[in-house]
Structure formats: C-alpha cells, structure tokens
Amino acid sequence: MERYQLTDHDKRLIEIGLDVLKKNFDDGIYNHTVGCAVLCKNGNMYKGVNCDGIHGSCAEYITIGSAISAGEREFETIVAVHDKHLNCVIPPCGNCRQMLYEYCPDIKVIVNDEKGQLIKVKARDLLPFAWEPVIC
Template sequence: MSGHRVADPAARCSDPVAGALVAAAFAAISSRYVLARHQIAAAVLDADGSIHLGLHLDAMVGRAAVCAEASALSAARLVTGADLVAVAAVRYPKPTEPAAARVVPPCGLCRELLLDHSPGIRAVVPDGPHPLLVPLGELLPHKYVGTKWPAHLANP
C-alpha cells in the first residue's frame, strides 16, 4: 500500500448498485495494492446478489498480465452459474499521484470477454464527477461474434 490516505470513489456514485460495486473494488485494491504489481481491483455482481472480486496481476511480459475484470469473472464462475449483472473496477493511485482512487472502464479485451459470458452485463464507467452504470454493450458496439458458440449464446 502507498501509505497515504486515499479517497473512496464510491462516495460519488448516485446509483446504489454502482456504489456497492465500487466500494467492494476499492476495499479490495486498498488492501492489496502493490506498486507495479496490483493497481486495479474489480467487483462483479451476480443475479443472486453476490459480489465476486478480482485483482489485476501485472507481469514482466505485458501479454501475460491479467486484468482485474477477468479475474473477477473467473472468481464468479468458480462458484456460480448465475447471470452476471454488473461490474466495476477501481484503480489505486501510485504514491506520486494525487490520493484519489478512480473508477476505470473495462479495457476492450475485457469488454469482449465479459460480453461473451454475460451479454446483458452493465459496467460502472467514469462520467464527470459521478460514475454511471451503463449497459456494457453500449461501450462495445458491433461486438465480434464468431462461430465457436451457437449464435443465440454469443449474442442473445
């Protein structure tokens, strides 16, 4: 951890689901932040009301790194087959940055992955002072749909 007091971005969320997910992700990264190793945590909410956490795993070879959202998706799938309804990720500041954690949107790869596994999932994204909960599909128009799964599973 960085040693300086960092503000929880959940306080800026007006939506209670977004606030709960951001608070859970912030708590996770606050306790697990390591400079150049773990800077982002994610929280995924399933349809049964459980929150599953994931941690960003950086790597010397960038391609080997694992995003927090992918980790949270994996954690969820280990314990439930319930639909996943929402996701949020929080980036913890480096010691040289202002002491404010911030909500970050899923990267393109995570958008594809999350939509493959939960086409109706929503994501908390930064939007000025108040993060918003939006359908992830709106952030990834024209998602890739291959032939690996039947069409109704890939794009319901």
C-alpha cells in the same frame, strides 16, 4: 446507448473494489494494481485484482473468473477501480470489453460519462461491432 443511475448496491461495489485494491496493492514494477467487484443477479458479490506478468490478466477477468468458478452465470453489474482515477473508477480495456460481451453482454458496467459523472451502461454498448463467434 441507455444509461442507468447508480444504486446503493453499485456504491457498495465500488467500496468492495477499493477495499480489495487497498489490501492487495502492488507498487512493484507495474505500479498499476486494479481492484474489481461484480454483483450477480442472485445478490452474490465477488472481488478480485489484476495479476501482472508477461501475459497478465485484468481485474475484470480475475473477478468474473472467480464468480464463474463458484457457479455463477448471471451477472448484474461490474466495476474496476483505482484510487487515483476520476471517481476511483476505471473503464474496462478493450480485452475486458470483449470478454464481458462474450460472457455477459447485458451486464451493466460502471464508468464515468463525458461529464465525469458515474453512470452504468451495458457491456454490449461499450463495444459496438464486437466480434461474435460464428454459429453454423
């Protein structure tokens, strides 16, 4: 698995994610609001938070959905954040890993490595042996 160093754009993504989290934090029954930011290859950035409920949607889904709704199709880097997590960064859940794999397998995802250092890895590397649609 190739690992990438963070850039200034990546640090800005974390700040944007934390800002949207701060503005929208919900300490209601779920108490797990997550912020997210994505950088597109053209330089545009989008942000979002998770929406909880019986069939809630993760912040990554909301953020990628916002970008796609705006016409974006080429993604560079994504990060999910919460101010109580190590380095304020949360790794994507299994559902989000699958979604990222299907929509943008080469997007870089900011995560903490085994030593607690922030790095980027490709979404495809977060989900080995991922399900892929059968093309006949």
